[in-house]
Amino acid sequence: MDDRTIGAAMLKALRKRRGLSLADAARALIAIARELGQPCNSLPTATGLQRSVARWEAASPTRPDARHQLLLAHLYGRTPGGAVALGMGSDFAALIDALAHLGESAAQLAELGAQLARTATDQGGGMLTLLSPSTRAGLAAALADPSHTDENLVAGLAAVVSDVNARVGSLPFVRLQLMLTPAVEACRQLIAGPVPEPLLARLRGVSVAAHTLAGRLAFETRDDVASQALYATATREAGLLPDPWRRATVHMSHALVTLYSTHGLTGARALGDAAVRDAQTGDSIVVRARAHALQAEIAARAGAGRQAQAALDLAWFDMERSHGGDPSSSSFTAGHLRGFEGVCELYVGDAQLAHDRFAASASVLVAPREQVQRAIVTTDQALARIRMGDPQSAAGLLHECVRAAATTGGRVPAIRLRRARQELRPWRQEHWVADLDDHLMDVLGA
Structure with a gap:
């Protein structure tokens, strides 16, 4: 059975699990189109849409187009009781899996998830959006008695943290905070209770990831007090885990926000x-490479060129080693490391080399999750152009960064x-600087 056939079978199973006939599914999609304010006269009739649903589930299936995918997402993004559910084990997750088998791109599927998450948070329902129905039920029981915590609940909480992290760059940080809050609070309460010993280390790992991400989100939304408290919790919990690389990831995230929230x-x-x-002293080579890269940037900002280069050399040594079986799920890549190289060149090296490093880094930072990093790298690339004597071109590049920052x-x-x-x-008297100022004011209010 090929992937497309599997995808069609998954769509059919999903519809039947909801107790929908082909005609029921067609009527439900038309009703959703009306709710969303879509022009129903551009949709086929109920009979025509019923035939489309059948074609999506056929032995030689067609893939729903973007508009029909959105309608399906709204249908399966809610439980039969009407609650939004987008996380692991939900019908929405099954829909995304089916569409992937039918050949839909990862970028389109990410955007579909982002659209549903925006809708959920617009309507004030974002708090439990990423918890599957079974995880919600298990969480309620475990919060009442932490000894009822089981593997499925821990996996569900880990999936929430992973899902929120994956949506960085696709949704505003304030919405991500809303979606992450249940996992952070659940971890806090469960670890304080009598969780079964075999699950404690795994739960603590989830807690470290949740609190670290929450610390970063609090910083991005300008709540430095909450950010510091969340990082302190993450650091303490990570120190109780056997492998030091986990605490290293907390320190790195904390170092970056400290770099921008304090003087010096x-x-x-x-x-x-x-x-x-x-x-x-940890087992993750990827984390070691990233830590050396961060150390290089901080040294460069302090004007310590030789120390920065030594740290970069160590980062490249680790980056070029085999990462098979690396315990960290970090997405740190050679493209990210090029960005760190660019920062070092910008502060203690050559602006032209910095520009080239930034361009190389930006060219590979194309995934939705990497858009924030791409905006940072591109802004630094513009700064390199200014120092190269090309301010007008730099201003043009900054317009792209304004749009990314606003998203x-x-x-x-x-x-x-x-x-x-x-x-x-x-060059503040130049019209192209005035255009940039207008864009900054219109979009960022700055």
């Missing part, structure tokens, strides 16, 4: 050095944009 480099340098120490509401891209704009002060 002292705090960020201490956290970066701590990340390197933990990573060197997520991210704090770091906004900070980088303001710093790049400050470098354009000598």
Whole structure:
């Protein structure tokens, strides 16, 4: 059985699990189109749509187009009782899996998930969006008595954290906070209770990931007090796990927000050095490479060129080793490392080399999850162009960064944009700087 046949069978099974006939499914999709304000006169008749549903489930199936995918997403993105459910084990997750088998692109499927998540948070239902119905039921029982915590619940909470992390770049940070909150609070309460010993380490790992991501989201939404408290919890919990690389990931995330939320480099340098120490004794080569890259950036910002280069050399040494079986799920790649190289060249090297490194990094940061990082790298690329004597071209590049920063509401891209704009002060009378200022004001209010 090929992938398309599997996808068709999954769609059929999903419809039947809902107790829908072909005619029922067609009528439901037309009703959803009306609810969404879509022009129903552009949809086929109920009979015609019924034939379409049948073709999607046929032995030689056709794939629903983007419009019909959206209608299917709204149909299966809610439980029969009307609650939004997009997480692992939900009908929506089954729909996404079926569409993937039918050949739909990962980018389109990510956008479909983002659209449903926006709708859920628009309607105030984002708190439990990523918890599957079974996970919700298991969570309620475990919160009443943590000894009832089981493997399915821990896996469900881990999936929520992973799903929120995957949507960075697709949704505003404030919405991601809303979706992550149940997992953070659940981890906090369960770890404080009598969780079965065999599950405790796995639950603590989920808690570390949840609190680290929550610390980053709190920073991005400009709540530094909450961010510091969340990082403190993540650091403490990670210290109770056997492999130090987990604490290294907390230190790295904390170092980056410290770099942008405080004056001076002292705090960020201490956290970066701590990340390197933990990573060197941990089992993750990817985390070790990322820790050295961060250490290189902090050294470069302090003007320590030789230290920055030494750290970069170590990062490349680890990046070029085999990562098979690496315990970290980090997406840190050579493309990300090129961005760190660019920052080092920008501060203690050659602006032209920095520009080329940033361009190489931006060219491979194309996934939805990487759009925030791409905006940061592109802003730094514009800064390199200014220092190369090409400010007008830099201003043009910054327009792209404004759009990316506005999509997520991210704090770091906004900070980088303001710093790049400050470098354009000598040309503030030029019309192209005025155009950039208008764009910044219209979109970011800055």
